[in-house]
Amino acid sequence: MADNKKIEIFTNILQRNDQIAELTQMQMTEQGLLSINVMGAPGAGKTSVILSLIKEMTEMKAYVIEGDIESDIDTKKLREQGIETIQINTHGACHLDAPTLAAALQDLRPLQEGVIFIENIGNLVCPAEFQIGEHIKMLVVTVTEGSDKPYKYPLAFEKADIIILNKIDLLPYVDFDENYFMAGVRGLNPEVLVAKVTAKQNMGIKEVAKWIENKTTLISQELYL
Amino acid sequence: MADNKKIEIFTNILQRNDQIAELTQMQMTEQGLLSINVMGAPGAGKTSVILSLIKEMTEMKAYVIEGDIESDIDTKKLREQGIETIQINTHGACHLDAPTLAAALQDLRPLQEGVIFIENIGNLVCPAEFQIGEHIKMLVVTVTEGSDKPYKYPLAFEKADIIILNKIDLLPYVDFDENYFMAGVRGLNPEVLVAKVTAKQNMGIKEVAKWIENKTTLISQELYL
Numbered sequence: 001m002a003d004n005k006k007i008e009i010f011t012n013i014l015q016r017n018d019q020i021a022e023l024t025q026m027q028m029t030e031q032g033l034l035s036i037n038v039m040g041a042p043g044a045g046k047t048s049v050i051l052s053l054i055k056e057m058t059e060m061k062a063y064v065i066e067g068d069i070e071s072d073i074d075t076k077k078l079r080e081q082g083i084e085t086i087q088i089n090t091h092g093a094c095h096l097d098a099p100t101l102a103a104a105l106q107d108l109r110p111l112q113e114g115v116i117f118i119e120n121i122g123n124l125v126c127p128a129e130f131q132i133g134e135h136i137k138m139l140v141v142t143v144t145e146g147s148d149k150p151y152k153y154p155l156a157f158e159k160a161d162i163i164i165l166n167k168i169d170l171l172p173y174v175d176f177d178e179n180y181f182m183a184g185v186r187g188l189n190p191e192v193l194v195a196k197v198t199a200k201q202n203m204g205i206k207e208v209a210k211w212i213e214n215k216t217t218l219i220s221q222e223l224y225l
Numbered sequence: 226m227a228d229n230k231k232i233e234i235f236t237n238i239l240q241r242n243d244q245i246a247e248l249t250q251m252q253m254t255e256q257g258l259l260s261i262n263v264m265g266a267p268g269a270g271k272t273s274v275i276l277s278l279i280k281e282m283t284e285m286k287a288y289v290i291e292g293d294i295e296s297d298i299d300t301k302k303l304r305e306q307g308i309e310t311i312q313i314n315t316h317g318a319c320h321l322d323a324p325t326l327a328a329a330l331q332d333l334r335p336l337q338e339g340v341i342f343i344e345n346i347g348n349l350v351c352p353a354e355f356q357i358g359e360h361i362k363m364l365v366v367t368v369t370e371g372s373d374k375p376y377k378y379p380l381a382f383e384k385a386d387i388i389i390l391n392k393i394d395l396l397p398y399v400d401f402d403e404n405y406f407m408a409g410v411r412g413l414n415p416e417v418l419v420a421k422v423t424a425k426q427n428m429g430i431k432e433v434a435k436w437i438e439n440k441t442t443l444i445s446q447e448l449y450l
Contacts, residue, residue, distance in 0.1 A: 009234070041267040042349045042378060043370025069350065071376045092380070094319060094350040122377065123350050124267045125294065125319040144369040144392070145268025151296045152347065153267060155317070167369070173395055175425075200400075 017130060021098035024105065024133025032113035033063075034216045037096075037132055039156060040140035042122030045166040047074040048199035049140050049208075050117045054083055056202075056209040060216065061114030065104050067096045067121050074119065084108065095126035101133050115216060124149070128156040136215060142167040143176040150184030158188040162195065162211060169198040242355060246323035249330065249358025257338035258288075259441045262321075262357055264381060265365035267347030270391045272299040273424035274365050274433075275342045279308055281427075281434040285441065286339030290329050292321045292346050299344065309333065320351035326358050340441060349374070353381040361440060367392040368401040375409030383413040387420065387436065394423040 028035045038046050047066075054062040064085040066075045075087040086104050088096065101118060105111075118134065120127040128137075139160035141149055144167055150157045157163065163185065185194060193211060197204030253260045263271050272291075279287040289310040291300045294317060303310040311329050313321065326343060330336075343359065345352040353362075364385035366374055369392055375382045382388065388410065410419060418436060422429035 041347070042374055043266065043367070068377055070379055071373070073373050073376060092350075092354075094348070121350065122266070123319070123348055125317075125346065125348050126351070129317070142268070142369065144367070144395070148296070148298050149267055151298060152293055154295055170369070170395065170398055173398055 017098045021131035021133045032220045034115045034219045035134045036136045037134035038138045039120045039127045041124045044140040046140050052199045052205045061112045063116040065118045098132050124153040136161045140164045147177040147181035162193045165196045168196045242323045246356035246358045257445045259340045259444045260359045261361045262359035263363045264345045264352045266349045269365040277424045277430045286337045288341040290343045323357050349378040361386045365389045372402040372406035387418045390421045393421045
């Protein structure tokens with residue numbers, strides 16, 4: 001197959017994806033539901049961040065959509081805490097896409113106002129390339145992954161609306177160069193909020209919860225329309 | 226486009242990839258060069274594992290091919306140690322493929338007998354799906370990523386010929402359940418060697434180096450043909 005044919009097919013798939021993503025985002029806005037696409041490498045602590053944020057935001061209805069290649073480990077963890085959660089298993093696919101999310105959302109209706117966390121597949125590469133219907137992209141990274149990640153995986157850092165630097169309790173035991181990390185982040189994304197947290201110990205979570213609550217105010221004023 | 230057309234295109238791409246991978250592997254075998262596809266999530270410590278192994282295997286000629294989306298941070302690190310290294314930047318692509326590796330190998334000729342480490346893109350999903358011309362798949366995971374990774378990313382664990390469980394010096398500070406982890410690994414890959422190491426402190430590296438040296442003996446006897 002000629003290369004221009006391949007490019008055409010890929011462009012068509014992306015265009016269709018983006019149209020559905022836009023529609024999903026509009027529907028969420030109309031519902032007064034802030035949708036957050038949570039991205040990060042395997043083991044970055046995406047589920048722990050989501051769990052600690054929901055515990056903090058007691059006034060707000062929260063939903064979770066759990067994206068995993070296989071397993072429902074995280075969904076069980078969230079449901080045990082009484083959180084309404086839908087599992088998506090991609091069986092191999094390395095990221096969520098807009099049609100998959102739109103289908104999963106059907107299982108959550110009727111939706112109330114609040115916030116919905118969509119935990120993407122653990123992967124610092126592919127999820128950043130696809131809109132799925134989110135208002136906000138939240139990137140979770142850890143000090144154990146090393147300070148060179150913005151330089152090696154720039155797209156995820158460039159597109160993030162908020163970056164959670166997780167597991168900072170492990171700082172004394174790893175050689176994480178915060179200045180080097182922040183220089184990389186700022187080169188790609190000058191204004192983004194970088195929040196230092198240890199989700200499992202609830203450290204730094206309050207600030208992030210406040211930031212999200214402010215964003216939901218914008219949604220309820222339909223400023224994301 | 227109909228789904229069966231999409232599947233046909235994907236199958237063709239995979240077939241072409243696998244043919245080139247097979248050819249590359251044969252050429253490596255003829256050269257007496259053991260080729261190791263090093264896979265793992267971002268920040269798992271792939272470069273540190275490679276570096277500590279090469280330092281241990283002083284008797285053997287070693288090459289590295291560094292796969293990164295962007296940057297040449299790791300290549301610089303390896304060249305500083307006098308290691309012959311070629312950089313591949315995929316500019317977005319989430320894994321290495323056989324044609325890309327075959328092209329990069331041209332820059333390393335003439336090759337001597339020994340071992341070549343091919344560091345794949347930091348990603349626990351896509352690299353496991355593609356043969357690139359390797360004799361051995363080495364998976365690097367860490368205790369900081371959590372003990373549920375075999376259940377969530379089964380393909381990489383299933384296909385690995387050796388699993389490096391890295392950063393075990395951090396065990397006291399994280400809640401890593403080794404029994405749960407090993408049960409997951411054994412369910413997918415009953416015989417695979419799981420080596421506990423801390424690459425940056427050179428802990429556990431000697432055993433892995435011995436295992437590789439044994440494999441190179443097989444190559445020099447052309448038992449991989």
